[in-house]
Amino acid sequence: MPETNIVWFRQDLRLADNPALTAALANKGRILPVYILDDGQAWPVGGAGRWWLHHSLAALAAGLARLRAPLILRRGDPARILPALAAELGAAAIHAGIAHEPAWRRADAAVAAALPQATALRLHRTATLIDPDKIRSQTNTVYGMYTPFARAVEALGKPDDPLPAPDTISSAKSDSDRLEDWRLLPTHPDWAGGLRDLWVPGEPAALERLKHFVTQAVTRYSTGRNLPGEDGTSMLSPHLHWGEISPRTVWHASRTETDTPDHHTYRRELIWRDFSAYLLWHHPSLPETPLRPAFAKLAFRTHPDDLACWQHGRTGVPIVDAGMRQLWRTGWMHNRVRMIAASFLVKHLLISWKAGEAWFWDTLVDADLASNAASWQWIAGTGIDSQPFFRVFNPVTQGQKFDGDGAYVRRFVPELAALPDRYLHAPWTAPQQELARAGITLGKTYPKPVIDLVAGRNRALDAYRRTVKDQAT
Ligand SMILES: Cc1cc2nc3c(=O)[nH]c(=O)nc-3n(C[C@H](O)[C@H](O)[C@H](O)COP(=O)(O)OP(=O)(O)OC[C@H]3O[C@@H](n4cnc5c(N)ncnc54)[C@H](O)[C@@H]3O)c2cc1C
Numbered sequence: 001m002p003e004t005n006i007v008w009f010r011q012d013l014r015l016a017d018n019p020a021l022t023a024a025l026a027n028k029g030r031i032l033p034v035y036i037l038d039d040g041q042a043w044p045v046g047g048a049g050r051w052w053l054h055h056s057l058a059a060l061a062a063g064l065a066r067l068r069a070p071l072i073l074r075r076g077d078p079a080r081i082l083p084a085l086a087a088e089l090g091a092a093a094i095h096a097g098i099a100h101e102p103a104w105r106r107a108d109a110a111v112a113a114a115l116p117q118a119t120a121l122r123l124h125r126t127a128t129l130i131d132p133d134k135i136r137s138q139t140n141t142v143y144g145m146y147t148p149f150a151r152a153v154e155a156l157g158k159p160d161d162p163l164p165a166p167d168t169i170s171s172a173k174s175d176s177d178r179l180e181d182w183r184l185l186p187t188h189p190d191w192a193g194g195l196r197d198l199w200v201p202g203e204p205a206a207l208e209r210l211k212h213f214v215t216q217a218v219t220r221y222s223t224g225r226n227l228p229g230e231d232g233t234s235m236l237s238p239h240l241h242w243g244e245i246s247p248r249t250v251w252h253a254s255r256t257e258t259d260t261p262d263h264h265t266y267r268r269e270l271i272w273r274d275f276s277a278y279l280l281w282h283h284p285s286l287p288e289t290p291l292r293p294a295f296a297k298l299a300f301r302t303h304p305d306d307l308a309c310w311q312h313g314r315t316g317v318p319i320v321d322a323g324m325r326q327l328w329r330t331g332w333m334h335n336r337v338r339m340i341a342a343s344f345l346v347k348h349l350l351i352s353w354k355a356g357e358a359w360f361w362d363t364l365v366d367a368d369l370a371s372n373a374a375s376w377q378w379i380a381g382t383g384i385d386s387q388p389f390f391r392v393f394n395p396v397t398q399g400q401k402f403d404g405d406g407a408y409v410r411r412f413v414p415e416l417a418a419l420p421d422r423y424l425h426a427p428w429t430a431p432q433q434e435l436a437r438a439g440i441t442l443g444k445t446y447p448k449p450v451i452d453l454v455a456g457r458n459r460a461l462d463a464y465r466r467t468v469k470d471q472a473t
Contacts, residue, residue: 005025005030006033007032009071010096011097017163018163018165020096023095025169032172032173034074042103043101043369047186047362048195052199060202062202063203072175074176079107082115083111087116089174096108097127097243100128101280102280128278130278143275158251162249198330201242217233228336228337228408229405237366237368240366273371290377292381297470300463301350303351319425320341325413327363339379343395349450350459356376357376406421427442428449
C-alpha cells in the first residue's frame, strides 16, 4: 500500500522547486500539507510578517486547492501536533525544509524525538543555495569573511536545476483551523494599507516579480541597486524569506546567454543571503550576541525619545526619515537606506543595534533572522566580517550621492518637497528665505536634527575606541 507522508511547510511556502514536497510525493502515495503557527517560539513572526504570512498561506492554500489538496493549519507546539498527526495518519515520514534558525532547529529535534517509531523526519534543502556544513576554508574552518565564502560558493558551479511543481496530488485529510481565526491581519487600526498597495504575497506574484526584474532592471543592477529613488532592485526579499520562490529559481533566471557583470553582481547578492544563513547556522547566538565579544561591553545609550524619533522618521535627517517612513508605510526599505538608517541609529545616536534589529523584525515584511542579525552586526562593526567600527555613514553625503535629485526623499518626506536639491539632504543649512519659500519651519513643519552629526560621530568613535582600548589593557 502506498505510504502517507506529511509535508510540513515552514519558510518554503511554494509548490515549485520544493524538494520537501517532491520527496513526499515520490512514492505516489497520499500527502498531508500542514502549516503550524507556533507563537511560543523565540523570535515569533513580527507584525508586518504576520500580514505577509496570512496572504502567503492563502495563496499556498489556493495553489494546493487547484490540485485538490487542502492546506491543514494548526496552531501550537510542532512537537505536540506533528506526532499526533503522524499517528492519526500512520504517516511514514514528515518532510520539511531545513531551517537555519535556532528555534526551528530545536523544534526539529523535539519533533524527531516525539514521533512514533514508524515515522521519520526528513529534512531537505529548500531555503539556501548551499549546505552550510559543506563550505569550509582550506584549513577546514568556518568562513568569517564574505568574499572567500562567495568564491567557495561560486567554485561549486551552478546550482541544480529547479524542480517542477507537481501536477497532481493525492491528499490525506485532517482537521484544520480557519486562517481568519488566526487574526494575523491588523484590524484596529488597520495599518496595512501601504503594504496592500505595494505587495502581492504568494508564489504566483513572486514569479511575476522575478520576470519583471530579469526583463527590466537586471541589466542596470550594479548602478540601480544603489539608487533608492529608482526601481533598480528585484524586491524579491519577502518572497525569498517566506520561500515563495527558491533561491536557485532566482539564480537560474538571472543567468542568461548574454550574462553581463550586472547579472553576476545580482547573483552575488543572493550569495550574501546564503552567507547570512551560514553565519546563523554556525553562530546560533548571532541575533543576540556580538560576534566580536569585545563589543559586548560597548556603552550604548538607552534613550527612548531618540529611539522613537528614529522609529517614526522624525530625526530631522531627511534620508534617514525617508527610509524609516518607507519602512513604516510599505514594510520594506531599500538596502542603501537600510545601511544609512541603521548606521545613524548605532553610531550617531549610539543606541544598540539590538534595538534596531527588533524594530526591523517587527516592521519588515522580509524580516529574516539571519539577514537581519548579520546586517545589523555588519553595520555596528560587531560582526566578524563587518565594516570597521570607525566607518560612520554620513547621511548627508550619502543622500546627495545616491538620491541626488531627491526623488526618494521627496516621496517619503513630502513636507520638504519644495526645498531645492542643494539643501534637501541638510535642510538646517538652508538660508531662512529658502526655507520660508519652501513653506518649512524647522522644529515645526519638519524636525531640527535630533543630533549634531559631527558631535554624534565623535561620541560614537569615542565609545568604540574606549571599548577596544579596555579590551587591550
Ligand atoms: C540593517 C539591515 C537589515 C537587513 N535586514 C534584512 C532582513 O531582515 N531580511 C532580508 O531579506 N534582508 C535584510 N537586509 C538585506 C537587504 O537590505 C535586503 O535583502 C534587500 O534590501 C532586499 O531588497 P531586494 O530584494 O530588492 O534586493 P536585491 O538587491 O534585488 O537582491 C536580491 C536578493 O539578495 C538578497 N540580499 C541582497 N542584499 C543582501 C544583504 N545585504 N544581505 C542578505 N541578503 C541580501 C535578498 O534576498 C534579496 O532579495 C538588511 C540590510 C540591512 C543593512
